[in-house]
Amino acid sequence: MRKAAVLASDVVESAIKLLKPGIREFEVAAEIEYQMRKRGGIGAAFESIVAFGSRAALPHARPTAKRLRKNELVVLDLGAILGKILQRHHPYRICG
Secondary structure: OHHHHHHHHHHHHHHHHHOOOOOEHHHHHHHHHHHHHHOOOOEEOOOOEEEEHHHHHOOOOOOOOOEOOOOOOEEEEEEEEEOOEEEEEEEEEEOO
């Protein structure tokens, strides 16, 4: 369980580094999936939620082509599967 939690935390950290104005929600979501697998995960436990701006208020926002603007709210919610262990990483809200 600890390894799955570390994996999910590492994936969130890598996703946060991508958050620059102009990046699209679906680009961040694709990187999350890639990083999960690269770090040994089987994949995502559910479709990752990546939402910018007003879309961050949607409870189950699917990633779209929306581009991040400066100082816009970001919500990331993901779950990783490592072996038979599922680790959900609770939503992050990031501004700036």
